[in-house]
Amino acid sequence: MPLSARESSLCHRVAARASALLEDLAAHVAIPTGTGHASGIDHYRGLLLARLEALGGTARLVPGEPRPAWLRLPHARDPIDAPPPPTAVVSRSGSDGPPAILLAGHLDTVHDPRGSFRELAVAPDGLTASGPGAADMKGGILIAVAALECLAEEGHDLGWTFVLNADEEIGSFQSAAALREAATVHRVGLALEPALPDGSLVIERMGTGMFRIDAHGRAAHVGREFARGASAVYALARTITRIEAMVDLEAGRILNIGPIEGGSVVNAVPDHAAAWGNVRFRDAATQSALEQEVLALATRGDALPSIDVHAIFNRPAKPFTPPVQRLARFVRDTAEDLGQTMPFASTGGVCDGNILQEAGLPTLDTLGVRGGNLHRNDEYIEVSSLVDRCQLLATLLLRLSLGLDQALEPQERAEPPGRPRNAG
Structure with missing residues (x-):
């Protein structure tokens, strides 16, 4: 349907911010917020809270939960015994009551603050800009x-809650409780992970787990x-081959072994070896089966x-x-009213949307900017998406505030044909 006069005015206001959005992004990207870099994360959080509180939001910091010590990877830069970062929760009630x-x-990125990839660099053609966290997810938060x-400048009195954690890139172990608590008192979740490069909306994700052998x-x-020796490395190698045998892509079972360590010299039988792994699964039944199979790798007795x-x-x-199907259609309709295409996609990637x-x-969780090369030193954002995805979010928030029941309740309308395509 065509945009209303209020929606058109809102979109014009967003478009007028094009230069300011790029300038703000450059300033935010320049703040080092690699996971565990407390000073940078605190600085970035403070800037965002100031802007949200200026809109009438009330902020509180929820203390972080401990992260299991065994999760620490070899050569990890973040000290496992560092104080867990707090999760910021900012809420504003609107004219219709609580949000x-x-x-x-998430405030954290995967990028090492000591590395050379530190600032936003706009390409000569002005179409893209690369920088640490530009797409994942400083662009989305911005x-x-x-x-x-x-929305506030246009006079719309919306209620909302904004949750900002600082450990998403390492699993959200420290913030999961805060996320779950927030989820129980709201009706719809919008996470700001970057969209796929073609603007696709991810509507289903695999789950994940971590293990250490x-x-x-x-x-x-x-x-x-x-x-007389008993090689821990040989034992670990045999166990890894058993893990490989558990993989079944057709059944939605993925197990990957990442860092491995063991032994110190070549002329001594090693007495310890360790491997860290990641599991991906399609559904709860597969999760339960994989949990049992992974734990069953442990031996019993003293041998x-x-x-x-x-x-x-x-x-x-x-x-x-x-409910997610209905919400996804609502979002896609809004995008199409703005002249944007929004195919649906599935992915094996995970995010805080899984927890919520x-x-x-x-919850829908790819409502951030368009970009690519995530987690790499050439991560980039499509500059035009700062405006068009901001217009989408602003219009979506306005429509949800006026018709949340319409977005979530069953309507007499056919389901979208076919299954969503898979995305990496």
Whole structure:
């Protein structure tokens, strides 16, 4: 349907901010917020809270939960015993009462603050700009804040809650409780992960878990007492082959082994080895089966070599439920009214939308900017998406505030044909 006069005015106001949006993004990208970099994250959080409080939001910091020590990877830059970062929760009641819409973003990036990739660089043609976290997700957070500001400037008295955590890139173990608590008191969740490069909206995600395998052996001199030794590395290798056999892509079972460590010299039988792994699964039944299979890798008794297993399945799968289907159609209709295309897609990637939806909140989570090369030193944003995705968010928030029941309740309308395509 055509935009209303109020929606057109709102979109014009967003468009007038084009230069300011790019300038703000450059300033935010220049703040180092790699996971665990407390000073940069605190600075960035403070800037955002100031803008949200200026809109009438009331902020509180929810203390972070401890993160399991065994999750620490070899050579990780973030100290596992560092104080867990707090999660900021900013809420504003509107003319219709307490907020029903939850916006979610993460302050941390994967980029090392000591690296050379530190600033936003606009391409000569002006079409793209690269910088650490430009797309994932400083661009998304920025357009959400700007959308709220434009709505306020247009006189719309909306209620909203904005949750900003600082450990999403390492699993949200420290902020999961705060996310779940927020999910229980809202009706719809909008997370600001970057859209796929073609603007696709991700409507279902796999779930994920982490595990660690520790192999224990008996040290011995290779030349003199090899037979007395028990190699932890051999034991770990045999266990890894069992893990590989669990993979079944057709059944939605993915297991990957990442860092491996073991042994110190070539002429000593190693008495310890360890491997860290990641699991992806399509649904709750597959999650349950994989949990049992991974934990069953552990050995019993005192015989060497032995295997210990730690595992935690922290982000359940995010299925395309009927409420999410209705919300996705509502978002797509809004995008099309703005002249934007928005195909649906599925992905094996995970985010905080998994946690919010598992807690009962219908959530869509690729409402940020368009970009690509995420988690790389050439991560980029499409500059034009600062405006058009901000217009989408602002219009969507306005429509949701006026017709949330329409977005979430069953309507007499056919389901979109076919299944969404898969995306990486």
